[in-house]
Amino acid sequence: MRSEEVYKKYPRNEASNMIAMLQDVQEVHGYLPEDDIIRVAKHLNVPTSRVYGVATFYNQFRLTPLGKHVIRVCRGTACHVKGSLDILNTLEAELGIKAGETTKDLQFTIETVACIGACSIAPVIVIDDKYYGGLTSKSVYKLITEYRKKEDQADKQ
Amino acid sequence: MNIKINNNEFWANPGDTILQVAKREGIKIPTLCYLSDLSPTGACRICVVEIENGQLVPACAYPVYDGMVVQTNSKKVRRSRKSIIELLIANHPQDCLVCVRNGCCDLQDLAAEYGVRSYRYVGEKRSGKLDLASPAVERDPEKCILCGRCVRMCHEVQNVGAIDFVDRGFYSQVAPAMNRSLNTTACVYCGQCIVACPVGALREKSYLKQAWEAINDPDIHVIAQVAPAVRVAIGEEFGMAPGSITTGKIPAALRRIGINEVFDTNFAADLTIMEEANELIERIQGGGKLPLFTSCSPGWIKYVEHFYPELLEYISTCKSPQGMQGAVIKSYYAQKTGIDPKKIYVLSIMPCTAKKFEAGRPELSVSHTEPDVDVVLSTREFARMMRIAGIDFTRMPDEGFDDPLGESTGAGVIFGASGGVMEAALRTAHYMITGKDMDRIDFTPVRGLQGVKESSIKIGNATLNVAAVSGLHNIDHFLEDVRNGKSTYHFIEVMACPGGCINGGGQPLPSTPEKIQKRMEAIYEIDRSLPKRCSHYNESIKTLYDEFLGKPGGHKSHEILHTHFTKRESI
Numbered sequence A: 001m002r003s004e005e006v007y008k009k010y011p012r013n014e015a016s017n018m019i020a021m022l023q024d025v026q027e028v029h030g031y032l033p034e035d036d037i038i039r040v041a042k043h044l045n046v047p048t049s050r051v052y053g054v055a056t057f058y059n060q061f062r063l064t065p066l067g068k069h070v071i072r073v074c075r076g077t078a079c080h081v082k083g084s085l086d087i088l089n090t091l092e093a094e095l096g097i098k099a100g101e102t103t104k105d106l107q108f109t110i111e112t113v114a115c116i117g118a119c120s121i122a123p124v125i126v127i128d129d130k131y132y133g134g135l136t137s138k139s140v141y142k143l144i145t146e147y148r149k150k151e152d153q154a155d156k157q
Numbered sequence B: 001m002n003i004k005i006n007n008n009e010f011w012a013n014p015g016d017t018i019l020q021v022a023k024r025e026g027i028k029i030p031t032l033c034y035l036s037d038l039s040p041t042g043a044c045r046i047c048v049v050e051i052e053n054g055q056l057v058p059a060c061a062y063p064v065y066d067g068m069v070v071q072t073n074s075k076k077v078r079r080s081r082k083s084i085i086e087l088l089i090a091n092h093p094q095d096c097l098v099c100v101r102n103g104c105c106d107l108q109d110l111a112a113e114y115g116v117r118s119y120r121y122v123g124e125k126r127s128g129k130l131d132l133a134s135p136a137v138e139r140d141p142e143k144c145i146l147c148g149r150c151v152r153m154c155h156e157v158q159n160v161g162a163i164d165f166v167d168r169g170f171y172s173q174v175a176p177a178m179n180r181s182l183n184t185t186a187c188v189y190c191g192q193c194i195v196a197c198p199v200g201a202l203r204e205k206s207y208l209k210q211a212w213e214a215i216n217d218p219d220i221h222v223i224a225q226v227a228p229a230v231r232v233a234i235g236e237e238f239g240m241a242p243g244s245i246t247t248g249k250i251p252a253a254l255r256r257i258g259i260n261e262v263f264d265t266n267f268a269a270d271l272t273i274m275e276e277a278n279e280l281i282e283r284i285q286g287g288g289k290l291p292l293f294t295s296c297s298p299g300w301i302k303y304v305e306h307f308y309p310e311l312l313e314y315i316s317t318c319k320s321p322q323g324m325q326g327a328v329i330k331s332y333y334a335q336k337t338g339i340d341p342k343k344i345y346v347l348s349i350m351p352c353t354a355k356k357f358e359a360g361r362p363e364l365s366v367s368h369t370e371p372d373v374d375v376v377l378s379t380r381e382f383a384r385m386m387r388i389a390g391i392d393f394t395r396m397p398d399e400g401f402d403d404p405l406g407e408s409t410g411a412g413v414i415f416g417a418s419g420g421v422m423e424a425a426l427r428t429a430h431y432m433i434t435g436k437d438m439d440r441i442d443f444t445p446v447r448g449l450q451g452v453k454e455s456s457i458k459i460g461n462a463t464l465n466v467a468a469v470s471g472l473h474n475i476d477h478f479l480e481d482v483r484n485g486k487s488t489y490h491f492i493e494v495m496a497c498p499g500g501c502i503n504g505g506g507q508p509l510p511s512t513p514e515k516i517q518k519r520m521e522a523i524y525e526i527d528r529s530l531p532k533r534c535s536h537y538n539e540s541i542k543t544l545y546d547e548f549l550g551k552p553g554g555h556k557s558h559e560i561l562h563t564h565f566t567k568r569e570s571i
């Protein structure tokens, strides 16, 4: 679906469509751009503050674009016991963003998730669709440095 | 039906909440998120009471039933309330000593009443960024207890929706869209959210520092003007009974603070009437845009600029009384006295926060560069100023306002209550059209605190349909009708704040319906007691037209007293 189609699909001033509309906008862009939050509010004739409130209340909505690589850090119990908080802290410090955010160069997004069913190799992170287990602060640092190197080389070519 | 509260039987109406019955019977139950007139949300649970089965229920939201047994003060209730307070405090900056609401804060009162003597819970506090960007209303989200009163006020009563709950869980806060500053939104600066806020999370932007600097500068001629609604409310700040009339004490106090001259905004209200009554007649006789909407409430003006910009032509071009007074001071008065207008500093004392924004609008100033009104203080800030200056307001003698802009009539003072501008304008329009005063000067159908008051009045052989509206959510269907060409009105007065300026966003806190009623009664009491009750009998106004302005609606009047409004964008 294209952006314009979303606005055609829903009648004006029907506030009850807000969530469905936001879902469609997110479908188009991968997140909810601010301009669209404002436009949805105008379209449905509700205050922008309310649309923004809804967009930030539900977990399903993102307010920032996804990076090229999505790093999901498991914060389930097993991983927690094995030090997943350190892993998360390292990633956050290294990339200069918090969980839920995307780096300025749009390369990385960090997300936290509950148990991803790989407890035997805890602590676990998933980058895009690849699993990495048995991590330490040090190894996760190395891992992320490698990803960055690859991207830098790709940029140069 | 009958219910028992604390072992006493009371009669209750079906549909009453426990809180309503308790209030009627003088039994105190504390509340935080509850806002009278709006539907309860049951969010804060400070109002819990125990019912016969030992359950704790929120009194503000819980309906009564026959035979109900309620305890408002059992051990369980006290415990529960105390821990709610302790939890709120744990997430609150312990800032009372330097807080603007010190001494007038529901959270502080509750902590005192429930004997909280230590910080029992310690943990991470929510952080939030101060929003100081708007010229009128400041937000301090760290002090917010998330009661939601401001949100309901802004959405349900004022129909603006500048702020809402955003984020979730521990990170919830009340903020504008995208967490931006209030000045990027359609906020009309009415300050009703400040009135609703039980703590110091919302407050007016204070200009006391600027005011003192001007007063302390010997080269500057400081002139104060005082709005009508201030004189029936400021006494509350000093423990006087609500509705105390303190007209004479105000100029006395201002002179003792060091203000050089004290003029009355009521004078400018009379002047507004001369211009607006004339405009009404011109539009009726000349086939101009009708209905004519009043323009003295800057919150209302900003509302139209944001939400109904295509209807701006219907708004009176008259500046507000504050604007007119500033303009006349910087032109006529400066000329008459030979004081350089650059050396004149106009300080307004207003019941309103939106007036702070209005004063900075370039299209309102005579020079279009320098503002005509240099600083606006709310009624509350004026009280603070007196306290700093060590003035015991209750003991001030009665003094008068200064000439030539201090004389006023009963028509000027009633601007302070919803319906007053309408009534004052009709008194003078009647005279302008028929050459006689109305048989009865009092036009009571537009008085009172209801949000919408409608009536018709025969003047000469024309019948005018009029309405006085306050609280912005009440105005939409009138505007829709105008938009669709269906309006049958000739003249509509709009005040952004429910009940008018007596309940303005800058008035003494806490404000209750009973106090607002008293303030309103006091306004009409002043009107009744004055020898002159129609603007066209104000001698100083006549002199002003003779010496300077010419005639109402004339060329000079347009230059000095009229303005235009513009479409505004916001997120």
Ligand code: SF4
Pocket: B092, B093, B094, B095, B096, B097, B099, B100, B101, B102, B103, B105, B106, B107, B108, B143, B199, B200, B201
């Ligand atoms: S809001 Fe109330 S409790 Fe909080 S710092 Fe201010 S006075 Fe104290």
Ligand code: SF4
Pocket: B137, B153, B154, B158, B160, B161, B162, B163, B186, B187, B188, B189, B190, B191, B192, B193, B194
């Ligand atoms: S000042 Fe008025 S419009 Fe602005 S946020 Fe407060 S209640 Fe809403």
Ligand code: SF4
Pocket: B143, B144, B145, B146, B147, B148, B149, B150, B151, B174, B193, B196, B197, B198, B199, B201, B202
């Ligand atoms: S800002 Fe004030 S009124 Fe609004 S939710 Fe917070 S405490 Fe309540």
Ligand code: FES
Pocket: A074, A075, A076, A077, A078, A079, A080, A114, A115, A116, A117, A118, A119, A122, A123, A124
């Ligand atoms: S807890 Fe991390 S994979 Fe199960």
Ligand code: FES
Pocket: B030, B031, B032, B033, B034, B041, B042, B043, B044, B045, B046, B047, B048, B058, B059, B060, B061
């Ligand atoms: S006052 Fe009743 S729940 Fe807040």
